[in-house]
Amino acid sequence: MNVLETLLQASVLAAVPLMLAAVGEAIGQRSGLLNLGVEGVMLAGALVAFIAVETSGSFLAGLAAGALVGAVVGLLFGVASARMAASQIVLGLGIALAGQGATGFFFRERYGLTQPLLEPGMSRPISDLSEVAVVGPALFGHKWFVYAAWAGVFLIAATLRFTRAGLLLTATGDAPFATEAAGVDVTRVRVAAATAGQALAGLGGAALSIVEVGFFAPGMTVGIGFIAIALAMVGRQDPLRIALLALAFGVLRGLGPAIQLTEWRVRVEFLDMIPYIGVLVLVVVLGRRVRLPAALGVAYHREARP
Amino acid sequence: MGHLTRDIAVPLLAVLGAALIGVSLLAATGHDPLAVGEAFGRRVLLRGAGIEESAVAMGPLLIAALAAWIAARVGLWNIGIDGQVIAGAIAAATLAPFLDTWPRESMWVAVTVVAIVAGALWALLPALLRAHAGINEIVTTIMMTYVAFSLGSWLVEGPLRDEALVTPVTVAIDVGRRLPRVFDTRIHLGVAAAVVIVLLTAAAARWTSPGILSRLVGESAPAAHRLGLPVERYVVVAFLVSGGVAALAGVAEVLATRGAVQGDWRPVLTLPAFAALFLARQNVLALLPAAFLLGMLAYASTVLPRATDLAPDFFPMLEGVLLILLAVERWQRPERAQAPAERSI
Amino acid sequence: APAAQTEVDRAAIVTPGSRSNEGWDQQGVDALVAIGEERGIEVDVVENAGYDDITPILRDLAADGADLIICHASGYQTVCPEFAEREGVPVVVTENPEAVTEGLVSDVETEAQEVAYLAGVMAALETSTGTVAVVASGEPPTWNYMTAGFAAGAKDTDPSVEVLYSVIGEAAYDDAPNARRTTETVIAAGADVIFGMGDGASFGMIQAIREHNAAVSQDEEVRFIDVIGDKSDSDVADFLLTSVLFDYTGAYNTFIDNLESGDFGSIYTMDLENEGVWLLEPPIEVSEETIEQVEAAEQAILEGEIDVPAIAEADELADFLEDLPEGDA
Amino acid sequence: MILRVDSVSRTFGQVQACTDVSFGVGRGEVVALLGENGAGKSTLLSIIAGFVVPDSGVVRVDGRLLEHGNPQAAIRAGIGTAFQHFSLSPELTVAESFALARVDVGEARRHLPDHIDMGTRTGDLGVPEQQQVEFVKARLLSARVMLLDEPTSLLGGTDVERVLDGIQAAADAGIACVFVTHRLREALAVADRIVVMRRGWVVERMVRSDAGWPADTERQVLAAMFGDVNAVDEPDVPRTWQSGPGVGTISVQGRVGERTRDISLQIGQVLAVAGIAGNGQEELIELLVGTTADRVRLETTGASLDLTGHRMHEWVRHNVAVVPEDRQLEGGAPAMSLGENLVLRDLAGGRLSTLGAVSRRRLRSRARGLIETWSIRPADPSVRFGSLSGGNMQRALLARSLDPLPKLLVAVRPAHGLDHRSVEMVRRELRAAADAGTAVVTVEGDLDEALAHADSIAVMYQGQLSAAVPVAHADRTALQSMTVSGWDI
Numbered sequence A: 001m002n003v004l005e006t007l008l009q010a011s012v013l014a015a016v017p018l019m020l021a022a023v024g025e026a027i028g029q030r031s032g033l034l035n036l037g038v039e040g041v042m043l044a045g046a047l048v049a050f051i052a053v054e055t056s057g058s059f060l061a062g063l064a065a066g067a068l069v070g071a072v073v074g075l076l077f078g079v080a081s082a083r084m085a086a087s088q089i090v091l092g093l094g095i096a097l098a099g100q101g102a103t104g105f106f107f108r109e110r111y112g113l114t115q116p117l118l119e120p121g122m123s124r125p126i127s128d129l130s131e132v133a134v135v136g137p138a139l140f141g142h143k144w145f146v147y148a149a150w151a152g153v154f155l156i157a158a159t160l161r162f163t164r165a166g167l168l169l170t171a172t173g174d175a176p177f178a179t180e181a182a183g184v185d186v187t188r189v190r191v192a193a194a195t196a197g198q199a200l201a202g203l204g205g206a207a208l209s210i211v212e213v214g215f216f217a218p219g220m221t222v223g224i225g226f227i228a229i230a231l232a233m234v235g236r237q238d239p240l241r242i243a244l245l246a247l248a249f250g251v252l253r254g255l256g257p258a259i260q261l262t263e264w265r266v267r268v269e270f271l272d273m274i275p276y277i278g279v280l281v282l283v284v285v286l287g288r289r290v291r292l293p294a295a296l297g298v299a300y301h302r303e304a305r306p
Numbered sequence B: 001m002g003h004l005t006r007d008i009a010v011p012l013l014a015v016l017g018a019a020l021i022g023v024s025l026l027a028a029t030g031h032d033p034l035a036v037g038e039a040f041g042r043r044v045l046l047r048g049a050g051i052e053e054s055a056v057a058m059g060p061l062l063i064a065a066l067a068a069w070i071a072a073r074v075g076l077w078n079i080g081i082d083g084q085v086i087a088g089a090i091a092a093a094t095l096a097p098f099l100d101t102w103p104r105e106s107m108w109v110a111v112t113v114v115a116i117v118a119g120a121l122w123a124l125l126p127a128l129l130r131a132h133a134g135i136n137e138i139v140t141t142i143m144m145t146y147v148a149f150s151l152g153s154w155l156v157e158g159p160l161r162d163e164a165l166v167t168p169v170t171v172a173i174d175v176g177r178r179l180p181r182v183f184d185t186r187i188h189l190g191v192a193a194a195v196v197i198v199l200l201t202a203a204a205a206r207w208t209s210p211g212i213l214s215r216l217v218g219e220s221a222p223a224a225h226r227l228g229l230p231v232e233r234y235v236v237v238a239f240l241v242s243g244g245v246a247a248l249a250g251v252a253e254v255l256a257t258r259g260a261v262q263g264d265w266r267p268v269l270t271l272p273a274f275a276a277l278f279l280a281r282q283n284v285l286a287l288l289p290a291a292f293l294l295g296m297l298a299y300a301s302t303v304l305p306r307a308t309d310l311a312p313d314f315f316p317m318l319e320g321v322l323l324i325l326l327a328v329e330r331w332q333r334p335e336r337a338q339a340p341a342e343r344s345i
Numbered sequence C: 001a002p003a004a005q006t007e008v009d010r011a012a013i014v015t016p017g018s019r020s021n022e023g024w025d026q027q028g029v030d031a032l033v034a035i036g037e038e039r040g041i042e043v044d045v046v047e048n049a050g051y052d053d054i055t056p057i058l059r060d061l062a063a064d065g066a067d068l069i070i071c072h073a074s075g076y077q078t079v080c081p082e083f084a085e086r087e088g089v090p091v092v093v094t095e096n097p098e099a100v101t102e103g104l105v106s107d108v109e110t111e112a113q114e115v116a117y118l119a120g121v122m123a124a125l126e127t128s129t130g131t132v133a134v135v136a137s138g139e140p141p142t143w144n145y146m147t148a149g150f151a152a153g154a155k156d157t158d159p160s161v162e163v164l165y166s167v168i169g170e171a172a173y174d175d176a177p178n179a180r181r182t183t184e185t186v187i188a189a190g191a192d193v194i195f196g197m198g199d200g201a202s203f204g205m206i207q208a209i210r211e212h213n214a215a216v217s218q219d220e221e222v223r224f225i226d227v228i229g230d231k232s233d234s235d236v237a238d239f240l241l242t243s244v245l246f247d248y249t250g251a252y253n254t255f256i257d258n259l260e261s262g263d264f265g266s267i268y269t270m271d272l273e274n275e276g277v278w279l280l281e282p283p284i285e286v287s288e289e290t291i292e293q294v295e296a297a298e299q300a301i302l303e304g305e306i307d308v309p310a311i312a313e314a315d316e317l318a319d320f321l322e323d324l325p326e327g328d329a
Numbered sequence D: 001m002i003l004r005v006d007s008v009s010r011t012f013g014q015v016q017a018c019t020d021v022s023f024g025v026g027r028g029e030v031v032a033l034l035g036e037n038g039a040g041k042s043t044l045l046s047i048i049a050g051f052v053v054p055d056s057g058v059v060r061v062d063g064r065l066l067e068h069g070n071p072q073a074a075i076r077a078g079i080g081t082a083f084q085h086f087s088l089s090p091e092l093t094v095a096e097s098f099a100l101a102r103v104d105v106g107e108a109r110r111h112l113p114d115h116i117d118m119g120t121r122t123g124d125l126g127v128p129e130q131q132q133v134e135f136v137k138a139r140l141l142s143a144r145v146m147l148l149d150e151p152t153s154l155l156g157g158t159d160v161e162r163v164l165d166g167i168q169a170a171a172d173a174g175i176a177c178v179f180v181t182h183r184l185r186e187a188l189a190v191a192d193r194i195v196v197m198r199r200g201w202v203v204e205r206m207v208r209s210d211a212g213w214p215a216d217t218e219r220q221v222l223a224a225m226f227g228d229v230n231a232v233d234e235p236d237v238p239r240t241w242q243s244g245p246g247v248g249t250i251s252v253q254g255r256v257g258e259r260t261r262d263i264s265l266q267i268g269q270v271l272a273v274a275g276i277a278g279n280g281q282e283e284l285i286e287l288l289v290g291t292t293a294d295r296v297r298l299e300t301t302g303a304s305l306d307l308t309g310h311r312m313h314e315w316v317r318h319n320v321a322v323v324p325e326d327r328q329l330e331g332g333a334p335a336m337s338l339g340e341n342l343v344l345r346d347l348a349g350g351r352l353s354t355l356g357a358v359s360r361r362r363l364r365s366r367a368r369g370l371i372e373t374w375s376i377r378p379a380d381p382s383v384r385f386g387s388l389s390g391g392n393m394q395r396a397l398l399a400r401s402l403d404p405l406p407k408l409l410v411a412v413r414p415a416h417g418l419d420h421r422s423v424e425m426v427r428r429e430l431r432a433a434a435d436a437g438t439a440v441v442t443v444e445g446d447l448d449e450a451l452a453h454a455d456s457i458a459v460m461y462q463g464q465l466s467a468a469v470p471v472a473h474a475d476r477t478a479l480q481s482m483t484v485s486g487w488d489i
């Protein structure tokens, strides 16, 4: 593999945790729930998945565990915000803080002063095809989970676009009262969306620890959870748009190491900035088109409207 | 329950709840909660240094919480406080060495003013985008913080670096030219200033007409618009003030605490600022006890891990639990809500 | 006035990162803990202190009776001397010779560039692709010294060797995912010996190499040169070519001795000569010839025949690397 | 009986929205539910539909108890509802709105007028069109019971006929219908029985005989609604004033619809802009209050002013007052106190403060003064504004807007939601303001109300503003048709 191929391949891989988390967040946002705690959920998913693989040796168990812990947090978030009308912002910031703290705490409790590493193990089902120049490795050279994640995102996109579930989410996030008047239980939709969405965020964390790097370190998400929130908004809660944004973000981040191998002398600090400036530019260009669901962040009170 | 009773009881209950959860976690993980409690009491509450250092730690927290409060006053979420702190610190550290020959008091004033401008400028883009293009400030402020971290690092490692030292750090201000300490404690003038600024803000909110009108902008922008108030201008100005205030935490770092900006310094004040804001139930005066409590927690997280063999992460975790409890406290049967719909983001 | 003699029965160390990172932080902590056991000194360890103002920690340590506090980060270079000045508690700072004060502040310097030079020699001899790489988690002086030394060693040994240099990010000490991507990139660019400096991020580099090696034949495997901590009894041993190891015991023992004899307030430079820095014997098989050449280079350094450049600053480092002769790869 | 409501009560704070309400609707029966504003009609329907939980009482459908506060259960029981403020998600298309409610989209298509496109976002539809979608949705959701809360309030002509025919057809199919309306003629046209509510109580029940409604039904209903027969005879405040010649004009120039218009307002006169909501009134208001105006000119016998650019903000803050339609949302800050809300206009206009500093004592005494003059209840400046009753909120907004008198007052549906004594007060105060030298513009949905309080009337239709006609020469029917189908220029 040459540098370009590696860059592309690494970017595709790097995009996966971000993409899963952002798509998960977007599902919640569509239903009107803004969870600022994605960072905490991802860390929890990363830690639990790591422990599961480390004890059972099964990647599948790790992925399931990561998704499960995300689902549990999402369920609690959903019940607290949709059923008990707790403030979403406060809850989310609390989850971010508690997630960062708790994962550091429990990691130390369990592993003390050691830093165990996982064996590289996940299979690469179609890597025979990766001989194709330039895009070969990026397209074909991945572990199976990368394909599963992309397939999942397409599936979610299709579900949102073509099934009743998508209609329910859009309606709930946009006009909860109207949705209830159509016979739909808004609370249940929101709790389900939060649960499913944060399960994806937990899965994203799992992808980071067990698929991408192969170990857990406290704080290893280095802000991906917050980027995910931004991408979900900028991508207008559309899974495919978000996936492309995540990919672009991955490529921009991957550019850093590659540019350093060229003749150009660019300070690493500037390379670090590129993706964030990219998002800002995108936001400015999109402007008012960054439309958020009308009821995003607002607790729904049944009696307040009719 | 009256409003006041509730405003006092609820945060106390939340703190108590978080403490209980902390104790159960300690017990469940084989630590001795009593020993941790004892260490907390002895090192944080009973030692003079504990209270003093908690007060020192309160300083930047209070400033950051005030910045969050000011933005929230007009209905905005300033999630980019850390970036504005860096902007202020860098501006302060850039200017201070040039004013070597000035009397120190004039230097403080000049540095503070310039830093406030820098912090405000760092908030400008999100403010304009929010006011004029309706772009949610949460996204933009988060991005601005990351850019500030990188840009700040580059400046400290490059143009601003103190050539005499190997480690990237800006030229330090002499100890003698830093902000003086109050009564020979470690509490510096900056902490006292932060308290005064909070009091002034509370006064401005209550006894000036922009102070009262800004609340209207936050509570009900359409109503403010109907009164002919320039809502966009209020939003932009409040956000700039919020950024400028946040920058003061950076000024304190340079003029008091460290005298310089360290290359690897990454302030993490945003999340604690919101913890303080909600603990104070968005009442500006209540930010004082709330920030002090979180200051104690911050201090505890630096000294208790060693004394009790706890991972330092235990304390941020408690802060998160506290926030979650505060959120859930607002529980009400949704179908019987009498309160107006919560302010939209 | 000559400093008073102090009986040291309690010593403390403050580190910015985790004591379990098998790197900078752990190496300092382990050294002090070992000395504590050996000399019967009580040791206090404060880890994960970050780069905020650590004065509260220092006060707490002093209140508990610490006779000596080691501020184990160059980021603490201003806070600690100021604290020592104010509270009269002796401290050890890192990479700040200016701060040295009789009876109060000693400084520890690491001249790791010399050993990194030797690692460079070994890398140049052991590469089969003709490309070696330096991957760093940031550009602090400690890393920059070693980068320059490594590059010089490699180039002096074989000018045709290509030396790649890639930084994960500024202060990316814990950014394992990015460390991994960066490592994959330099491997793709042809490097088969990687000199990695990363603390927590090192594990990202190691995982990248492990995964690469699992997929290729033996002669295409990539080898790793680690820094500071000894990982030779871990999974890494399979492809660990060598390590630039730091050992603070000599330095800390000296400072404690100084304190007890009233001579505190000096600079201790860890170098090849006093074995504060040394090159790990390769855990994997390396040719006799390589070993001999490395030993020859070591001798030459000790005798002053080779002068290894000492470069602390990032821009200077970039100039230095740019001026190296072009490689062939 | 398909639907049975037994002893249902609900209070909001001190207000009794429904008290011990009982009634039933049989198979194929249409019950018209009538009552003045705030009588509790919508609350009652919301209780049946599961959106409001009653404090006591039960609802039965086909003899089975309906769970309270559960809209899904209500729909499962076969209850379809058309809400007064609609229940449409603006992001969904018309077709999706039906699909969301699991309603047959093809059948819905047949019930809608042809010009409504199933692919349009409901948010992009005109408000009358939305009302028709809402009605069809309710109709197709009703398996047993159909609840209609003012389904024709924005409609005219054939659209009203379509709805009334729909009600009839549903009844013929055996569905129990409850029809809330303020248009007595429509109620009499389709209802089998009439239930009248007042202040939360059911105060009158009437049944149509085979011969139809008795001759004085209308009078009887009005008496029951208002509880005061005299008021019914003469619901309008007598017009005792003479529209004098204007003492000056305010001209506001800017875009209305596609054209730049110069709207000339007479000082001392009340101009009502009539029209169905959603015909561009919002834009007109923004223009009148200067937000989007290009220039404002003021000519009086004594002085003349010509403002453009940023000086318009000043003009608005100092000379314009607005009484908005949505009192809670646009009127003030519900979470701030009544006192603070009363002084907001003063503060915005730079009054009551010295260099920005204000004295709370001055604020309080100013607020107390307004509370006293306008008899706002409770007479306590420290209560939450949001806890005031609608009428008192409106009093507070009027108090704030008329003292001191602005040069221009824009009042949107100022009498909306008020009982008739409050309506009287509003009309009186508008008049007084005009007499004292203010140019008054009202934006009014109710043509009769407009005729009752204005000196002249203009109509808004699809973004266009008609010429103003003096009320003395106005033809109610002509105006009515202008509001629903426009006019030839």
Ligand SMILES: Nc1ncnc2c1ncn2[C@@H]1O[C@H](COP(=O)(O)OP(=O)(O)OP(=O)(O)O)[C@@H](O)[C@H]1O
Binding pocket: A303, A304, D012, D015, D016, D017, D035, D036, D037, D038, D039, D040, D041, D042, D043, D044, D084, D390, D417
């Ligand atoms: N959610 C609520 N909170 C507080 N008060 C309410 C609420 N809903 C209704 N009310 C009050 O209950 C009373 C009855 O209101 P309701 O909407 O049922 O009247 P209505 O008969 O439908 O009037 P209209 O003809 O104006 O639609 C009013 O005084 C109203 O202010």
Ligand SMILES: Nc1ncnc2c1ncn2[C@@H]1O[C@H](COP(=O)(O)OP(=O)(O)OP(=O)(O)O)[C@@H](O)[C@H]1O
Binding pocket: B338, B339, D012, D013, D014, D015, D038, D378, D386, D387, D388, D389, D390, D391, D392, D393, D417, D418, D419
């Ligand atoms: N959202 C609310 N929160 C708290 N209390 C409320 C609320 N809405 C109404 N109330 C209480 O109910 C009382 C009556 O309100 P409502 O608007 O229903 O009165 P009303 O009978 O319609 O009066 P009016 O004729 O003046 O409109 C208020 O004075 C207030 O105390």
Ligand SMILES: [Mg+2]
Binding pocket: D041, D042, D043, D084, D149
């Ligand atoms: Mg109604």
Ligand SMILES: [Mg+2]
Binding pocket: D037, D038, D389, D390, D391, D417, D418
């Ligand atoms: Mg009312």
